[in-house]
Amino acid sequence: MIKVNGRDFQWEEGLTVKGLLEKKKYTFPKIYVRINDELIPQEEYATVEIKDGDDVKVIHMMAGG
Amino acid sequence: MMDVKKIKDEHVTLQEYTYQLGNVDKGYTNRTLYINLSENKIKTKEVTQQMKEKFIGGKGFGLWYLWNAVTPQTKWNDPENEIVIAGGPICGITQYPGSGKSLICTISPLTGIPIDSNVGGYFGPLLKFSGWDALEIQGKADKDVIIVIDGNNGTVKIEEAPLEAIDGHVIGEQLTEMYADSEEDKRNVAVVTAGTAAEHTLVGLLNFTFYDVRRKVARLKQAGRGGIGTVFRNKKIKALVVKYQGVKGNLNNPVDQGTINQTGIKLHKEICKLDDKQNGMRKIGTANIIEVMDEYDLLPTHNFKFGMHKDTHKISSKVFIEKYITQGMADGCWYGCSMACAKAADKFELKTGPYKGHLVTVDGPEYENAAGLGSNCGIFDPHVVLELNFYCDTYAVDTISFGTITAFIMDCYENGIINKEITGGLELKFGNSDAALELLHQMSRGEGFGKVAGQGVHRMKKLFVEKYGADESFLNDIGMEQKGLEYSQYLSKESLAQQGGYALTNKGPQHDEAWLIFMDMVNNQIPTFDDKAEALHYFPMFRTWFGLYGMCKLPWNDIVPESNAHANEPAKIPEHVQNYVDICNAVTGKSIDKDQLIRESERVYNFQKVFNIRMGKGLRVHDRAPYRSIGPVTVEEYESRQDRYDSQLKEILGYEVDGKTTQEKVKVLRKYREEQFEKLQDTVYARRGWTKEGIPKIEHLKEIGMDLPEVLEVLEKVGETK
Numbered sequence: 001m002i003k004v005n006g007r008d009f010q011w012e013e014g015l016t017v018k019g020l021l022e023k024k025k026y027t028f029p030k031i032y033v034r035i036n037d038e039l040i041p042q043e044e045y046a047t048v049e050i051k052d053g054d055d056v057k058v059i060h061m062m063a064g065g
Numbered sequence: 066m067m068d069v070k071k072i073k074d075e076h077v078t079l080q081e082y083t084y085q086l087g088n089v090d091k092g093y094t095n096r097t098l099y100i101n102l103s104e105n106k107i108k109t110k111e112v113t114q115q116m117k118e119k120f121i122g123g124k125g126f127g128l129w130y131l132w133n134a135v136t137p138q139t140k141w142n143d144p145e146n147e148i149v150i151a152g153g154p155i156c157g158i159t160q161y162p163g164s165g166k167s168l169i170c171t172i173s174p175l176t177g178i179p180i181d182s183n184v185g186g187y188f189g190p191l192l193k194f195s196g197w198d199a200l201e202i203q204g205k206a207d208k209d210v211i212i213v214i215d216g217n218n219g220t221v222k223i224e225e226a227p228l229e230a231i232d233g234h235v236i237g238e239q240l241t242e243m244y245a246d247s248e249e250d251k252r253n254v255a256v257v258t259a260g261t262a263a264e265h266t267l268v269g270l271l272n273f274t275f276y277d278v279r280r281k282v283a284r285l286k287q288a289g290r291g292g293i294g295t296v297f298r299n300k301k302i303k304a305l306v307v308k309y310q311g312v313k314g315n316l317n318n319p320v321d322q323g324t325i326n327q328t329g330i331k332l333h334k335e336i337c338k339l340d341d342k343q344n345g346m347r348k349i350g351t352a353n354i355i356e357v358m359d360e361y362d363l364l365p366t367h368n369f370k371f372g373m374h375k376d377t378h379k380i381s382s383k384v385f386i387e388k389y390i391t392q393g394m395a396d397g398c399w400y401g402c403s404m405a406c407a408k409a410a411d412k413f414e415l416k417t418g419p420y421k422g423h424l425v426t427v428d429g430p431e432y433e434n435a436a437g438l439g440s441n442c443g444i445f446d447p448h449v450v451l452e453l454n455f456y457c458d459t460y461a462v463d464t465i466s467f468g469t470i471t472a473f474i475m476d477c478y479e480n481g482i483i484n485k486e487i488t489g490g491l492e493l494k495f496g497n498s499d500a501a502l503e504l505l506h507q508m509s510r511g512e513g514f515g516k517v518a519g520q521g522v523h524r525m526k527k528l529f530v531e532k533y534g535a536d537e538s539f540l541n542d543i544g545m546e547q548k549g550l551e552y553s554q555y556l557s558k559e560s561l562a563q564q565g566g567y568a569l570t571n572k573g574p575q576h577d578e579a580w581l582i583f584m585d586m587v588n589n590q591i592p593t594f595d596d597k598a599e600a601l602h603y604f605p606m607f608r609t610w611f612g613l614y615g616m617c618k619l620p621w622n623d624i625v626p627e628s629n630a631h632a633n634e635p636a637k638i639p640e641h642v643q644n645y646v647d648i649c650n651a652v653t654g655k656s657i658d659k660d661q662l663i664r665e666s667e668r669v670y671n672f673q674k675v676f677n678i679r680m681g682k683g684l685r686v687h688d689r690a691p692y693r694s695i696g697p698v699t700v701e702e703y704e705s706r707q708d709r710y711d712s713q714l715k716e717i718l719g720y721e722v723d724g725k726t727t728q729e730k731v732k733v734l735r736k737y738r739e740e741q742f743e744k745l746q747d748t749v750y751a752r753r754g755w756t757k758e759g760i761p762k763i764e765h766l767k768e769i770g771m772d773l774p775e776v777l778e779v780l781e782k783v784g785e786t787k
Contacts, residue, residue, distance in 0.1 A: 005589040028357050030343045032630050035581075059590070059635055060356075061343075061625045062583035062685055 003055045011052045017045040020056065030061040069243040077225040082107035086219045087196050088503070092154025092317045092652045093117065097126070098197040098221065101214060102300055103204030104143050104687065107221050112198055119771065122153030124181045124612035125669045126199045127170030128676060132775070137679055141174040141298050142206045150305075151199035152189035155652050158401075159314045160329030161644070162336070163397020163617030165190045167273060173291035173572075174267040175466075175521050176549040178677045180291030180572050183612055185398030185407065186273030187255035188282075190615075191216060191309040192616045194316050206301040206511060206614050213244070216309035217317045226303050232509075233260045233272035234425060234459040236304055237283040241276055242488055244308050249571050251367030252275040253312070256283065257305040259294035260461030265511030266519025268466040268551075269294030272458060275398055275446035277686025280391075280411060282426050286398050289463040289548060298461075312400060328644050330653075336624050340404070344623050348404035349382045349390060351432040351619070358383040358436065362706075363582060365441040367495050368472035368544050369693050370702050372556040376445035380435055389427075390415065404620055410451055417502050418456055419509075429454040429464075429683055437468020442475060453498075453505060460509040466521065469551035471501050473544055482535045488514040505559035522546040542692040548573040548682065557694050560586040562597040565745050568690040570603060571673045571683075577618060578605040584636050598748040603637070609666035614649065621645075668771040671754075671761045678760065679779045685759040688746060696738040700727045703734070707769070710734055760785045 002011045004024065017033050017040055021027075033040045034057040040048050050056060087094060095112045112126075120129045127149035149170045158164045167189030173180035192200055202212070211226040230236045236258045245251040256274040263269025269557070271288040289295075303752060315322055321626065336595020340346055345353045358364035362372035378384075378396025386392070389410040396405040410427040430438075433745055438453040439445060457464045477483050478493040490499040491514055506514020517525065522544045529535040545552040557563040563586070566579030581600055584590050591597045611618045626640045633639075642659050650656055657665070667736045677683030699704040703710055704727055713734065714720040720733055750757060754765030760783060767771040 005587070006592060007589060023361060029359050030625060032635065057588075059588050060583045061622070061629065061635065061638075062357075062580075 002050060002053065004032065005056075005058055015050045017048050020050060021045065021058065024058070026058055026060070028060050032059045032061070033057070034059070040045065041061065069239055072228040072239060073243050075226070075228050078222055079225060080105040080223040082221040084109060084196060084219045084221065086216070089193060089317050091320055091654050093122070093325055093395040093615070094193060094198050096197065097130075097151075097199040097201060099201045100221070100223065101204040102202065102206040102210065102223065102302070107223070108117045110201070119773070120672075121613040121665055121669070122198060123151050123156070123166075123168040123604055123615050124170060126151040127181060128179060128669065128673055128745075130199065130201050131170050131172070132672075132676055133174060134201075134219070137681060139172060141172045141296055141597070143178065144174045145203060146296060147201055147203045148293060148296055148300070149199055149201045149343070150189065150192065151615075152193050153613055153615030154317070155648060157190035157193050158317055158319070158325060158648070158652065159399075160325045160401055161648055162329075162332060162397070162402040162404045162620040163341055164401070164615065165397075166615045167192075167288070168612045168615065168618050169271060169288045171291075171293050171296045172295070172680070173549070174295045175292050175523065176573055176682070178548065178572070178680045178682050179673060180293065180550075181612060182271075182288035182290045182293055182580045183577065183617070184271065184273045184288035185275070185286040187275045187399065188257055188305070190312070190399060191253070191255050191307045194309045194312065195307055198628070200305070202300065202302070202721070205299070207420040209301050209303045210218050211304040211306060212302065214305075216307060217311070226399045229303055231259070231261045231264075231303065232459045233258050233285055233461060234283075237272060237285060239287055239465060240304055240306050241274060241283045241291075242726050244306055248281075249324055250310065251283075252278055253310040254306065254308050258303065258461075259297045260459050260509070261293035262460035262462045262505075262508040262519065265516055266462065267292045267295050267521050267524075268463045268470070268507050268519060269298060269461045270458075271297055272461065279394060280409070280426060284398070284407065284409065284426065285428050285458050286407065287458060287463075289465060292463070294461040297364070307647065317652055318670050319767050320654040324651035325648050328647050329401070332620065332624075332644065335626050336403050339624050339627075343625060345382070346404050346406045346619070346623055347394060347396075348623075349386050350396075350408040352408070352430050352435050353382045353387060354432050355435050356383075359440075359619050361583075362559070365436055365472075365554050365556050367443050368441060368476035368543060369556055370476075370699075371705055372558075373599070374440055374443075374445070377440060379445040380447050380450055385410075385430060385435075389447065389451060391619065400615075402620075404622075404623065406619060411455055413451060413455065415452060415455065416448070417452065418506050420459075425455060427451045427455040428458060433554050434464045434468075437448055437465050437472075438501075440553060442471040442501055443466050444498045444501060445496075446498055449498040449502070453501060455705055456502070456505050456509070460505065462505065462508055462519075465553045466551040468504065468554065469545050470522055471504060473525070474504075474518060476543055477529060477535070477540075482529055482540070483533060487533065521549065522551055523549040535594065540697075540699045546574070547690055548687055550574060552694065555582055556581070557582065561741055561745055562591055563599055564603075564628050564690060564695055564742055565597065565601045565749055567694060567750050568688050568742075569746065570605070571670065573676060574694075580604070589693055590636060594744060594748040596743060598752040601749045602752045603663065606663045606666040606670060607637070607642075609670050610645070610662055613665060613669060616645075664769060667769050671766060671769065671771050672776065674755075674759075675776050680784055683759065685746065685750075685757065688734040688759060690742065692735065692739070695742055696735055697731060700731065703727050710763070756785065
């Protein structure tokens with residue numbers, strides 16, 4: 001189990017940041033991802049794997065109309 | 066070619082006033098222009114030190130003048146009601162994006178309390194450079210008039226103007242042509258108008274022009290909310306015109322031009338580098354979020370019942386970019402705005418209405434228009450969305466209100482509350498774009514069911530109950546209005562903070578105060594009641610500040626600097642907050658910091674709250690929200706997201722859903738959600754320094770420096786004396 005934005009989420013072997021964003025349908029481009037408080041560069045989303053127990057923050061910097 | 070000479074020859078000057086031209090000093094001209102149309106009186110008023118300290122400018126000046134003009138008995142159509150237009154001390158600088166806004170205040174026909182609306186176009190800056198920090202219009206003319214301010218010659222005229230058109234896109238062109246000395250001079254003329262529907266509805270808006278030198282057309286930006294255009298036409302004003310030649314980058318006479326330049330350049334670079342990757346504001350403006358909202362189940366669909374629809378792709382931003390919106394244009398609504406979000410569809414052929422067959426420039430779509438005129442009405446035809454957008458603007462109908470009104474009518478129609486007989490033959494089902502267009506044309510003509518619809522959701526609810534026997538509680542649940550103002554276009558059911566962002570406002574449900582859906586629902590950054598209350602204190606105060614200084618809110622957070630990835634409070638965009646502190650101090654010579662910035666807003670925000678109380682609203686009961694903004698009203702709504710709601714009942718309330726009917730589950734969920742909203746209200750009021758009834762505490766007003774005698778007098782009348 002991992003935390004995504006403070007809520008429990010089922011972890012699985014080989015789960016990357018990119019995979020997590022797809023599973024959560026987080027498609028907005030203005031997103032920051034931090035794993036255990038460490039910022040993950042966007043170009044590494046496909047390669048960085050999330051470990052069981054990680055605390056993941058996916059922060060959408062949404063604007064407004 | 067229009068014969069503007071013939072039109073102008075019919076003008077009769079009713080009053081002419083001459084004044085000394087002057088310079089702006091640290092953002093202020095230190096005087097305002099007062100016009101009374103009942104008496105054809107024009108005079109100058111001095112801006113006092115107290116006004117600058119307590120009210121700053123923009124919306125603050127508007128509220129202060131309005132307070133002094135009206136009584137608790139004043140209705141929107143009484144002569145003493147005013148329209149006040151003011152920029153603010155930063156308004157008019159050309160170095161920082163979004164610095165050309167005007168703020169307009171009046172007593173709203175929809176709500177009966179002060180409304181404020183923030184609009185681009187050149188009027189606010191040119192008014193200031195012509196010598197005026199604000200324009201205050203009171204009284205009513207006998208016949209249609211225009212007011213012409215010539216900022217180069219120092220004259221103000223009230224002129225009878227019988228022949229000009231009423232509709233915004235026509236009269237905007239006529240007056241730009243009439244008052245410009247040449248094609249080149251057209252950009253020095255700014256015009257404010259309404260449109261034909263403003264005469265027959267309560268949702269009339271004001272169009273503010275800016276002349277687009279590349280397109281060679283007078284473009285329109287809207288002060289849309291609350292029916293200000295209705296007040297404008299009720300005063301028999303056809304137009305306001307301001308003319309000023311000589312715009313340059315230092316006209317505010319700031320104390321520190323260098324800081325303004327540097328801060329502006331920094332943001333221009335960010336926009337240039339990041340816009341394509343982030344929002345695409347320069348391609349499509351705020352409409353970039355249409356499909357994003359759909360993907361996150363937040364796009365209002367079928368009168369806010371659902372948050373997504375299978376056909377949304379037909380009105381996605383990509384469709385508008387590829388098929389309609391002219392690309393690569395400098396679409397800033399004031400000089401120097403590199404964000405350029407004022408997008409337009411050029412040579413757009415109209416298929417209906419009095420201008421059928423005309424090729425026009427449509428200013429839009431903004432997100433609110435696409436969602437309100439599109440998905441919320443079940444309309445997924447981009448041409449229709451743009452045609453509705455065009456006609457709303459030129460007739461002067463607030464697109465947000467029109468979308469929410471029409472969606473409500475369609476919901477009532479499909480529920481059998483109204484029918485074809487009542488609507489005069491219009492089959493107002495979700496998705497019927499012909500009926501929606503005809504409804505709008507009827508608003509312009511003041512005919513048929515369009516005239517009923519133009520009264521707004523609040524009045525329609527009453528009518529449907531009294532005349533057609535509708536279930537009042539159901540209409541109160543699905544009628545998306547509060548305080549009389551229609552909701553703007555976000556689905557707030559899954560964000561308690563956004564429910565508060567809409568309902569716990571001064572003017573009614575409008576997202577420009579606090580737009581917290583993502584921060585709350587997706588990011589889970591404000592999980593506790595105290596967290597939400599803090600956000601519902603900070604963000605409304607922060608965003609109020611833009612309206613005090615004559616600024617646009619979009620450059621604050623539509624482009625996010627790279628530093629934000631490391632920020633402690635990323636939602637506040639701290640680097641950009643510092644930009645505002647810097648340019649404020651650089652223009653005015655103040656030395657505020659980010660906390661004092663909030664305090665400046667807090668004074669005006671609380672003043673507006675007391676103003677509402679003075680006008681008989683502004684209490685807890687007036688902050689009640691329609692249940693559709695909080696949770697599922699109907700079985701259909703619940704079952705559309707059954708898994709989500711069932712899980713919530715089980716996990717949060719420990720309620721066993723097996724064997725329960727949907728009606729039973731709707732009821733249990735409703736009780737819980739309404740309790741949550743009440744609790745939020747308590748916590749927010751406490752954070753804002755208000756009583757449980759929503760009344761600002763006197764000790765709080767003293768603390769923030771807004772314990773003016775007239776303010777305290779109002780509070781004494783409602784029993785708040787401590």
